[in-house]
Amino acid sequence: MAGFEREIRAKASSEHPTTSSARTVTPETEISETELKADIARRSVPDHLSARRQRWALPLLTVSWMLLLVILASSLWRIQRWETAPGSAQEVASRIAFEQKDQATAPTRYPAVNKIRFVTAFTGQLSALDSVIGWLDPHVAVETYAEHFGERSPTSIRQLGVQSMLGAKQLAEYVAFKKLGFEATFTAGAVVVAELVCETSPAATSACKVLKVGEMITAFDGVPVATVPALKEAMKNRKVGEKVVVTVESDDSPEDQSRTLTLIENPDKSGTAIIGFVPADTRTVVLPFDVQIATPDIGGPSAGLAFTLALLDELTPGELLGPSRVAATGTMNEKGEVGAIGALEQKAIAVRDAGARVFLVPAGQSESEILRARQAAGSRVKIIPVATLEEALTQLLTLGGAPLPPVTR
Structure with missing residues (x-):
């Protein structure tokens, strides 16, 4: 028998040299009944320990279920707290549409590789759980009803946001088309x-x-x-x-x-x-053709600068932004001046998360706001304050962007 075992080991070793230890046959070892009982006794849980485990099992299970229910309830229970949090940085060009008006032909478009992005911040009422998470996040502002709305109602805030966005589009269209030599006028609103x-x-x-x-x-x-x-x-x-x-x-x-x-x-x-x-600025701009900028469910005037740059880029050949991925925020008035906006810190984070490397912001923001925005965005995002459209175009030119062609109209 011993010779057979050696023969098997030798054969296994020669056929599978890398796994020889796994193929080794070990002789069976006899275990006496006394040793078997002793081993079972060692593995057995004493009655007093088993009872103790049973006493703890039910309370622990109950606490776990209660904790789960508390978390679920707190995630559904809306409280009187509102947040301002980082939103998104989205391309404008895909939202623009030009349509023929009367006998005028829609303008020629020149799609660019790099497209300007407009930036949003998210606002909304919080659940109890979300408010705790928001308080722990240094870049989320958690506010009471009075702090968030002041003397205004949520309905009026939404209405004003929609009206402000409409005004931002009208002003961007007026400034951009005037800049390119198109005829553009305003009609007074309500x-x-x-x-x-x-x-x-x-x-x-x-x-x-x-x-x-x-x-x-x-x-x-x-x-x-x-x-x-x-x-x-x-x-x-x-x-x-x-x-x-x-x-x-x-x-x-x-x-x-x-x-x-x-x-x-x-x-x-x-x-x-x-x-x-x-x-509110309720004027509408009159142009030789219809322009649409689709922004469903987005309010506020802060996209004015981004809309203006996007229209200029779409209507002129060349890369206005150059090789950089650029986002912009700031209101726009009919003189081409860039105005301050809210939630700059949260918008800087949205720009960073979108992968943009340049962020044009209003020069009218306070030094502390710009400092917090730079700290939030980190070193990979270059934040550049600008006071006017002309300053924004100059900054893009220094970053490798193409100049606007001379006006021929």
Whole structure:
């Protein structure tokens, strides 16, 4: 028998030299009944230990289920907290469409390799669980209702956001097409309350107390005012402290409402009366052809600079951005000036996460805002403040972008 075992080992070793140890046959070892019982005894759990484990098992299971239910409930329970968090940095070009208008031909497009990105921040009401996560994230702002909305309602904020986005598109189209030599004009729009002007101790009949953001004024002391210029005309020769009646369209009521308010003094021009609100820019631009920039479910005016650059890039040959992946944020006015925006820090993170390497931001942001944005984005994103469209184009040129062609129209 021993010789047979050696023969098997030798044969196995010669056929499979790398696994010879696995093929070794080990002689069986006999275990006595006494040794078997002793081994079983060693492996057995004493009765008092088994009972202790059973006593702990049910409470631990109960606590685990309760913890799971608490986490689930806290993720579904909405509380009075709102967040401002990093959003996204998306290309503008794919959202632009040009259509023929009347007899005019739609302009020629020159698709670029690198496309400018506009940047968003995310806002929304939080669950209890999300609020805890937000508080732990240094780049997420968690606010109370009053901090987030102020004196405005969520509905009015949404309305103003939609109106602001529409205004940003109109201004971007006006500035871009004017820059390229196209004919572009404005048509006045409705009177919509964008911001209230409040005195230190506003009276009960001041606009600060009587009007709401997002409401539309359609008449002033019985005179229809369909546009902002019409309201300015109706306000001529009015005195501070004078009481007037305005007709208002509001989402709070299906019918127009008449409200009496007291005119206040213009804080920027002593002795001059104002109603006490800043109107939204509701003008629409008139162009030789129709332009559409699709932004469903996105509000606010901060994409003005990005929209303007995207239109210029699409309507001219060459790479306006050069080799860089560029994002931009900032409002745009009809003079080509870039205005400050909110949530710069959160937008800087969105730019970083999108892989962009250059971020054009308004020069009007505070030093601390720009510093926090740079810290949040890290060294891979170059943040460049610009005050005007011309400054933005100059910066792109230094980064290797193509200059705009001379105007021939």
